[in-house]
Amino acid sequence: MTAQDKEIAQLYDGMVEDLYSLVNKYMNIISLDVPENDEKQALQKIVLIMKDALNNVEQTAQNMPDIKIIGEDE
Numbered sequence: 001m002t003a004q005d006k007e008i009a010q011l012y013d014g015m016v017e018d019l020y021s022l023v024n025k026y027m028n029i030i031s032l033d034v035p036e037n038d039e040k041q042a043l044q045k046i047v048l049i050m051k052d053a054l055n056n057v058e059q060t061a062q063n064m065p066d067i068k069i070i071g072e073d074e
Contacts, residue, residue: 023047 001009023046030042 019050023050 023043026046027039027042030037030046031039034042
């Protein structure tokens with residue numbers, strides 16, 4: 001295991017926690033904006049959006065000629 005692998009393994013729990021926090025953030029927004037919302041359906045749609053965004057990040061990373069932080073302006 002490389003030093004990078006060890007560092008990423010240490011970040012794993014924090015990354016998962018951040019993702020759950022992000023889901024909860026948008027679930028709370030939806031709950032406030034649309035009190036009669038279907039929570040299960042809302043969660044499914046939020047997850048689909050996140051998957052789509054992650055796919056876009058992955059495609060961007062594959063096409064990057066140089067190492068840089070994704071989403072930052074040049």
